[in-house]
Every structure is written in structure tokens, then in C-alpha cells.
Amino acid sequence: MTEETTTTRGPWASFLALPRAARVTSYVAVLVVLALVAGLAMVVVLVRRPLPQTSGELALPGLGAEVEVVRDEHGVPQLYGDSLLDLVRAQGYVHAQERFFQMDVRRHATAGRLAELFGKDAVESDAYVRTMGWRRVAQRELALIEPATRAALEAYAGGVNAFLAESSPTEIALEYTALNAGGLDYHPEDWSAVDSLAWLKAMAWDLRGNMAEEIDRVLVAGAVGEERAAELYPAYPYDEHAPVVDRGAVVDGVFEQDATTGGTRDPRRPAFTADQQAPLTRVREGLGRMPSWLGRGEGLGSNAWVVDGAHSATGEPLLANDPHLGVDLPGVWMQTGLHCRRVSPECPLDVAGFTFAGVPGVMIGHNADIAWGFANLGPDVTDLFVERVRGDTWHYDGRDRPLHVRTETIEVAGDDDVELTVRATDHGPLVSDVDGVVGQVGDLARRQGPAPGEDEYAVALSWTALQPGTTADAILALNLATDWDSFRSAVAGFAAPAQSIVYADRAGHIGYQASGLVPIRRSGNDGRVPSAGWLPENDWTGEVVPYEGLPRALDPEGGVVVAANQAVIGEDDYPYFLGDDWDQGYRSERIRRLLEQEGELSVDEMAALQLDDRNPLAPVLTPYLLGVRLMPGYADDGQRLLDDWDFRQQADSAAAAYFNVVWRQLLEGTFHDELPEESRPDGGNRWMSVVTRLLEEPGSPWWDDLATEDVVETRDDILRAALVGARDELTALISPTPREWTWGDLHELDLRSRPLGESGVWPVERLVDRGGWEVGGGAATVDASGWDAREGYEVTTAASMRMVVSLGDLDASRWVSLTGVSGHPFSGHYTDQTDLWAAGETLPWRFSRDAVLAASTDTLTLVPVPVPE
Numbered sequence: 001m002t003e004e005t006t007t008t009r010g011p012w013a014s015f016l017a018l019p020r021a022a023r024v025t026s027y028v029a030v031l032v033v034l035a036l037v038a039g040l041a042m043v044v045v046l047v048r049r050p051l052p053q054t055s056g057e058l059a060l061p062g063l064g065a066e067v068e069v070v071r072d073e074h075g076v077p078q079l080y081g082d083s084l085l086d087l088v089r090a091q092g093y094v095h096a097q098e099r100f101f102q103m104d105v106r107r108h109a110t111a112g113r114l115a116e117l118f119g120k121d122a123v124e125s126d127a128y129v130r131t132m133g134w135r136r137v138a139q140r141e142l143a144l145i146e147p148a149t150r151a152a153l154e155a156y157a158g159g160v161n162a163f164l165a166e167s168s169p170t171e172i173a174l175e176y177t178a179l180n181a182g183g184l185d186y187h188p189e190d191w192s193a194v195d196s197l198a199w200l201k202a203m204a205w206d207l208r209g210n211m212a213e214e215i216d217r218v219l220v221a222g223a224v225g226e227e228r229a230a231e232l233y234p235a236y237p238y239d240e241h242a243p244v245v246d247r248g249a250v251v252d253g254v255f256e257q258d259a260t261t262g263g264t265r266d267p268r269r270p271a272f273t274a275d276q277q278a279p280l281t282r283v284r285e286g287l288g289r290m291p292s293w294l295g296r297g298e299g300l301g302s303n304a305w306v307v308d309g310a311h312s313a314t315g316e317p318l319l320a321n322d323p324h325l326g327v328d329l330p331g332v333w334m335q336t337g338l339h340c341r342r343v344s345p346e347c348p349l350d351v352a353g354f355t356f357a358g359v360p361g362v363m364i365g366h367n368a369d370i371a372w373g374f375a376n377l378g379p380d381v382t383d384l385f386v387e388r389v390r391g392d393t394w395h396y397d398g399r400d401r402p403l404h405v406r407t408e409t410i411e412v413a414g415d416d417d418v419e420l421t422v423r424a425t426d427h428g429p430l431v432s433d434v435d436g437v438v439g440q441v442g443d444l445a446r447r448q449g450p451a452p453g454e455d456e457y458a459v460a461l462s463w464t465a466l467q468p469g470t471t472a473d474a475i476l477a478l479n480l481a482t483d484w485d486s487f488r489s490a491v492a493g494f495a496a497p498a499q500s501i502v503y504a505d506r507a508g509h510i511g512y513q514a515s516g517l518v519p520i521r522r523s524g525n526d527g528r529v530p531s532a533g534w535l536p537e538n539d540w541t542g543e544v545v546p547y548e549g550l551p552r553a554l555d556p557e558g559g560v561v562v563a564a565n566q567a568v569i570g571e572d573d574y575p576y577f578l579g580d581d582w583d584q585g586y587r588s589e590r591i592r593r594l595l596e597q598e599g600e601l602s603v604d605e606m607a608a609l610q611l612d613d614r615n616p617l618a619p620v621l622t623p624y625l626l627g628v629r630l631m632p633g634y635a636d637d638g639q640r641l642l643d644d645w646d647f648r649q650q651a652d653s654a655a656a657a658y659f660n661v662v663w664r665q666l667l668e669g670t671f672h673d674e675l676p677e678e679s680r681p682d683g684g685n686r687w688m689s690v691v692t693r694l695l696e697e698p699g700s701p702w703w704d705d706l707a708t709e710d711v712v713e714t715r716d717d718i719l720r721a722a723l724v725g726a727r728d729e730l731t732a733l734i735s736p737t738p739r740e741w742t743w744g745d746l747h748e749l750d751l752r753s754r755p756l757g758e759s760g761v762w763p764v765e766r767l768v769d770r771g772g773w774e775v776g777g778g779a780a781t782v783d784a785s786g787w788d789a790r791e792g793y794e795v796t797t798a799a800s801m802r803m804v805v806s807l808g809d810l811d812a813s814r815w816v817s818l819t820g821v822s823g824h825p826f827s828g829h830y831t832d833q834t835d836l837w838a839a840g841e842t843l844p845w846r847f848s849r850d851a852v853l854a855a856s857t858d859t860l861t862l863v864p865v866p867v868p869e
Contacts, residue, residue: 047767047826050173052097054858062089062158063864069094071858074843075821075829078337078852084349085155087338088360090862092159092191095334099357099823100163101173102330103195104188105755106358110198111135115412117179117186118755123410123418127434130408131422132466134205138197140468149473153193156360160191174825175756178764184413196359197472200496203356204465206325207300207497210527210581211382216679217529224674228701234584234689236567241585242592243567244500244512245551250575254548257556259573300324300797301565301583302375303610303782305591306502306510308559309808313602316808317504320606321364321373322799324784329751329770330830331819333801338362338479339849351479352847354801354815357823361475364803366813366847369482370505371805375563377498379518380579383525383540385427385460385533394425395455395534401426425460427533432459460533462540464517469495474515484509484554491515492547500563506807512561514550514568518578519543528580545576560595564588584685586616586780606804607814611840612782617688618647618659624695625662628719637738638727649783651744651776658741660778661729664789665722666691673706683789685780744774746793747785749838751819751831768825773838802842811851814842 054071067081067090077094081087095103108114112130114122142150169176169187179186213233221229236243248257302323309315325332337352338361353365364374388395392403403423410418423430470493477490483505491501491513498516503509521527524537531538551569553561565583594609595601601609622642630636638658645655667681670691681687694700698715705713734741750771752758757769775795777783786797803815816837822829836843846852 046170046177047174049171050824051827052094052824054860057861057863059865060090060093060159060862061162061865062155063862065864067862069860069862070852070856071860072846072852072855073857074832075827076335076337077821078339078352078846080339080341080849081347082341083347084340085151087340087349088152089155089159091336091338091355091360092156093163093862094159094336095355095357096160096163096172096191098821099330099334100160100188101175102823103160103191103358106199106202107191107195110138110195110202112408112410114755115410115418117184117413119413120415122755123412124434126410127418127420128431130410130420131429131431131434132461132463133422133429134201135194135198137466137468138194138201141197141470141472142194144468145470146473149476150193152360152476153196153472156196157191157193164188164190173823174767175753178756178767199356199358200471201465204496207376207378208382208463208465210378210380210579211384213581214382214384214527214529219676219679223676223679231693231702232686232690233581234686234693235580236582237585237689238567238570241566241589243569244514244561244563244588245553245556245569248551248553248569249573250549253546255551257553300326300376301378301587301784302373303564303587303591303784303799304373304375304500304502305560305562305564305595306373306504306512307595307601307606308510308555309508310559311595311599311601312808313600313605314806314808314812316506316508316806317371317510318601318603318606318807319366319371319373319502319504319510319805320610320803321375321502322610322802323364323374323376324786324797325800327749327751327795327798327818329753329757329768329819330823331800331817332356333363333817334821335815335817336362337847337852343368348480352845354803354817359472359475361479363475364801366805366807366810367479367481368506368810368847370487370503371807372478372487372504373502373803375500375502376565377500377514377516377568378565378579378582379498379516379568380527380577380581381464381496381498381516381518383427383462383519383521383527384530385425385462385538386530387425387427387430387458387460387533388455389423389430389458390455394458396426397534397536403430423458425533427460427539428462428466429460430458431461432457459530462519464498464519464544465496467517469493469517471495483507484511487511488513488552500565500568502561502563504805504807508807509555510559510561511552511554512556512563513552515547518545518550518576520545521577527577545578549576560592562588562592562595564591584689584780586685586688587782587784590614590616590782603804603806603812603814607802607842608840610782610799610802610804611777613649613777614647614781615649615656615659615778616685616780617663617692618645620692620695621663622647622659624715624719625659625723628716628723630720630723635724635727638730638741639723641738641741649743649776649778649781651742651747651774653743653776654739654741656743656776656778657730657734657746658726658738660743660746660787660793661726662722664793665725665729666718667789669705669718669721669725670694670702674702680790683779684786687789688780742774743776743778747775747778747787747795748793749773749775749785749795749798749834751834753825770831770834773834775838799837802837803845804842805845810847811844813845813847815845816842 063086065082067086070078079087079090112126115126249259251259304321306319308317312318333354334357336355338349340347340349343350351362351367353362355362393400394403406422408420474490474493481487481490487503494515495517501513503511519540520543522537522539525531564587566585566588567582641655641658649656671681703713703715703718730741734745753768757765775785777785779786785795787793788796801817806812817833818837820829820832846855
């Protein structure tokens, strides 16, 4: 063997000279590395396979002419076509490209079919939704809506189904790959018009109003008595915080904004009485177990305001909106534009804004003539009725009447089917039949007397959204509205959820319109607590507050409209009962004052106002906290942060971190010893109002800790304990050095893809979830990044998007979404707007074709499929 040969073969010779065991180990190591490399390559292929084609040409059956899909650097699609039906068909295709898994999960949720995908853990939610019958209502709505709306829904579904027909599950979404890897073997079924309508029921559920408060009043009264319970539900402070509409009255059944008297008072208005107690014990707990991403109706709200040209630096109206919803991934909104190349009666669509994936058209935004924004109206649209039930009958007005009964089957992945018997009275479905969701019913109202011994007690739900409505008509009509009259005509059909809608147009007008179905109750039902269902005087009348009687305003004297979930109108001169559980008005009053201070506002100033983070409780509570004497050093070095605090809650604020931990400790020390667990303070605006009043009563029984039998605590005792407890908590959570504390370190935004992002399967959660954004703001601030004091400091609700529309120059408008356009975890547009959102930044909202094309990065042309001759 030559030296050259030995040198060439040397490494292998050395390897072969190793002991056999060592060689085997090395072989295994090499194979593992090769498998990992191959596996990584496969993972890369799988995660990228669902990413949509965004350039070139694709055939879309059913089109009458080509549709261009122009995307910008953030993937926002602007669609250009020659007919409305072509545009919504293409919108369905694009929505499916980006968000079909989200759409599919939503339709399973609204049909009560989540267990088909996710197994037995979803049965409870499915049972609740089946009992309420969301999809059954949507099926009835399909026959009620206008033919043009139905045609749009069918065209939209056609676009979705064209995408599904050409795509395997692995090409649709990474989540299907994960589910099928677990043995599901799932293939999505076709989309339908009913699927689109059903999702509107979920939005109505999320924004349903005071159902939780209705239950809580009963539970709290049972724990502390009615008189003390009333202290925890303060009336709206009309003398401190203005309602949305501050003048006007109903005259001969029509709301007149310039009327100064009450006019004709509707005799059907219910008396505001509370002469019943309701028998619920664990209803509240059951509602809390509904999936958060499906909507629990708590901590939600919105800011929406508009100023006229006199208050605008442009000389034309400016409109701002930021709806506050749960924080999920992908977000609820997808930015989209729908444009006819040449606007005409045959093709009238020219609109852009925020859309729901699964629903055609634009929900919030502007067209070439008008702009609009939504805030939850928050009326009382739900009532619970305690029913006397015996066998297959229920008792009403002295007689036993037959229950309405049907049986449904819930299919469960990996388990046996579940048979569900749904029972209903004339008041609505018996939600208490859902085991473990709505709890047991206790004794009925004492004033009504005991029920016969053979009766059982059940709880029925009356809710306006369980009646078919025409909200889908309203969405399409709103997209096509051109002025105040056509806008009002459009939103007349907006049934549920009830909304406060702010308005502006390019002619210089601004306005406000309340919308939605609000029931008229009989005299025995004040809507504040559940009612005895066997008494006819507690029923709804079967009528709703007439649309023409709902509050509205066009070009109000002040030149400003602010709708931030506060009371809609004063009670004295308004003949209809809309509700009692309004937001206390901290945000609305702060917005109004800042608008008045600014004078002429620019687009940037409007956007900056959306980020205002001044805590409304801080100026009230902080002087009391500073008045408590603590031991110098460790005990009081957190307290000293409050000395020069400006009450703002920036993410980097140490004082804000300390104040909010003190607030949570204060709530626990004051209320947890007496209130049922499910009714304890969440720390929101109502509790700020309650504590503001209690601070003036240092000897109130609320301050006393019942756990200390031999001591009666006062206000300052609780404040001292909260200050010291907060110091200890922050030391444990962050650092012993107060200057190192930050609010953002506690108040973190984590985005979870529901429900896989909460599956408990770590690799799957890592694929689909994102997190770690440290943000400012808080409960009841204009920058309303809410948190729940019962659970911790993590962001639970936030601005789902922010927009500012400049009616003087639509291309100067701004927008941003909480997440991004894409629903694909490995798309560059999954959370590419979240960093901007967290930093308080916005994106240019280009509307004119020239501006859109100038900013385009990709253009996909959807072409018709030739029809064989």
C-alpha cells in the first residue's frame, strides 16, 4: 500500500478500526441526523404548502370577467372587477386562500359541531350552541333576506368552494395536517350561504349585553342581600358623563333630535321595577366555561367617534374606530377592498375596510362617499326566565302547556355520539338542560311563592338574535350607501348585534344612528334579573323598539359624536327602555374632552388619541394610597413611585405596574370574602365606579374582612394591606428593585390560535401561537387593552383594529389590524401588523386605484372558466 493510498483512506481506516459498539453508535447518530434533515425539509414543505398563490393567473369558475387581486407589502388584497357578484365570488376565493381554517372552525362552532374536529372536550360548547339553535336560525334567515343578498352569499360560497375543489387538506391549512396526523382523516365540506349567516350569531353572542350582570345580581343578592348588592351596580352617571345623544325625544313614535320635550310617551314602556328575585346558583359559572374565542360577552367594547370639518385640520370630517374584542390568532378582521373598475348602476361597489372571513362585503370602513364605524350599543336584548316544568309540560298562566322538544346528535371525534334532547318554552330554549354549562336552579322568588313539589325548575333564554333577522341585507346595503338617507335605510336592517354606528360623508355631514332589535317588555319585567316564567306580566310583548324611535343625530351642534359604550340617551325624556348596564363612561368622557382641547385635529392626532392610556381611577385612588403611612424602606418604596406619577399606563411605567397590582390586591381584600367566586370583581369600569364611591365611606362594611373575626377593618387597613401585598407580589414576579418594574412585563399580549393553540400539545401550540408583546393601556382607558383581575394581568381584550378615515382625502386614511391578513402560521403576514399595533403605529390605507397600484407587490388575475359550447 502506497503512502498516497494510505492518506486517502486514512479516516475510513480509523473509523473501521473502532470497536463494533462504537461504530454502531456512530451509524445511529448519522441516521438520526439524516432523518432530522429529511424531517426538517418535510416540515418546511408542509408549513409552506398552504401559502396562497398571489401572482400570475388562476381560473375561477362562475366569473363573468377577470378579477384582479392586488396585494400590498402586508398582503392586504384589493379586488377589481366588473360586477358585484364577480367581486364577492373572488372575495370568497381570497378569504379561503388566507383564512379557511378559521372559517371552518367558526362554522363548526356556530353549528354545534366542534366535537367532530376536537373530540369530547368540545361537547359542552356544542350542546350549548345546539340548544340555542344558532344554525337553525340562520337557515330561517336565508329565506328572509333579499334576493340580491342571497345571490351575493351564493356567489361568495362559490368562490370558497372553487378553492376547496382544487386543494387538498394539506394545501388548505397546516392545522389540517396536524389534525389528520392525529388520525382524524378530515376533508372540509363545501361552504354554504347558511355558514356565512351563522357566524353573525356568534358575533351577536359575543356582544349580547347584560346576561352576565342579570345572573350576577341574583348571586350577589343571595350572598349579601339586595340592598348591599345594589351598591355594586351603580346607575349611569348622567350628570358626569354625557350619553351619545344628549338631546332629542320621541314625538309621535319618531325620534326628533331637536325636540325638547318627551313627546308622546309609549305606554308599553316597562316599569323599572325589581320586585322579583330569581333562582340561579351556578349559571354564571357555566357561561364562563364557554370557549373564550367564541365570545363570553364580558370586557368588550369599542371607541368610535367622528368630528366635522370645523374640528378637522383638513376642513372635512374625520372618523375613528377601534372595536375592543377578544385577542385571538388570526384576528377577527381581514382588511380587504372591493372595487368596480367602473362604478355604475350595474356595478356600484367601491368599498374598502375590515371584513369577516366567511362573510361577503365589508363590515366597517368606507366607500367612495361615506365612512362608518361601530361601537357595541349594549342594550338589554336577553332575558332569563325561570320555568316550572313537569314532564313534557311547562306551567304558564295557570295552565300546563306542552314543551317544544327535539333531539340532536353530536358526533364526537374518537368517541361515541352524544344524544342531546333540546327542550323549549315559548320564552326560548331551556339552557339549563345543558349539563355542566348552566347550573342548578334554586328556590324561586320568595314573593312568587313555592312551586308544586312535582315541578322541576329550568331556565329559558329569550334573546333577540334567536329570531331570524336581516343583518346580512344591512351589510350589503351599507357598502352601497351614498348619503345619510341611504345609510339610515341600510342600517335599519341591522338586527343583531345591536350597534352604535358613527357616520361621515364627503359632503361634510357627520352623524350617529343606534341600530338593532331591542325588545319591549311588559310591566313585570325590568330586565335586570331573571323573571318567573309562569307569570304573563313578565313576558316580552312580541314587539321591539321601532327603528324610527331609536336615537340618532345628524350634524349635532357641537360638531362631535362620541360612542364608547356609554348610555345612548338620557332616560327622562326617552320612552323606551334600552337597558341599564352601560359602560360607566370613563372612555367616552376622556375622548370628548381631548377632542374639545385639540381644536382642529389631524389624522395623526386622531390616531394618537386612540392610544391615550390615562387611567381614570388613578387620580381618585392615588391620593388615598399616598395618605397611608408605611414603614420606610422596603414597604414604602413602591408607594413612592406614585408621588410624581402622571397616571399614564405606558408599557415601561413602573408606577403603572405598582398601581395595577395594588388595584387587584384592593379588590381581593375588599370583596372576595363576601362575593361568590364567579361574581368577583374583574377590575373593569363598573368596579372603578363602585370603589370611587366606597373611598368616601371609610367605615363601610365592604372594607371589613370577614376572615378576621375579632377585627373590623376600615378603608385604610385594606389600602395598607394592598400596598404591602403589591410590593411583595412585584418582588416575586419581577424584581426586588421597584425601578425595574414595568407594566408591560405584567400586561403582556399573547395571541393564541383557538382552539389548537390551547390544545395542550406543545409542538402544535408552538406552531400556531405567538406572544410576548409588552403593551400599555388597561381597563377603562381609551387604549383599552383589558385584563381580568380575577385571573391576572395578561391582556384579555384589546383594540381588534384601529382606523382613521379622512373624508377630505381617502388616501390619507390610516389603518392597522391586531394580527395580519393571513391565517397561515408560517406566512409573513400572520402577525406582521402586531408589532406596528403594539407600538401604536398604523399603515397607509390606500383607496384610489392609482395609490393601490403604486403600492402593489403582487397581482393575481382570476379568470373565468370558458363554458363549453
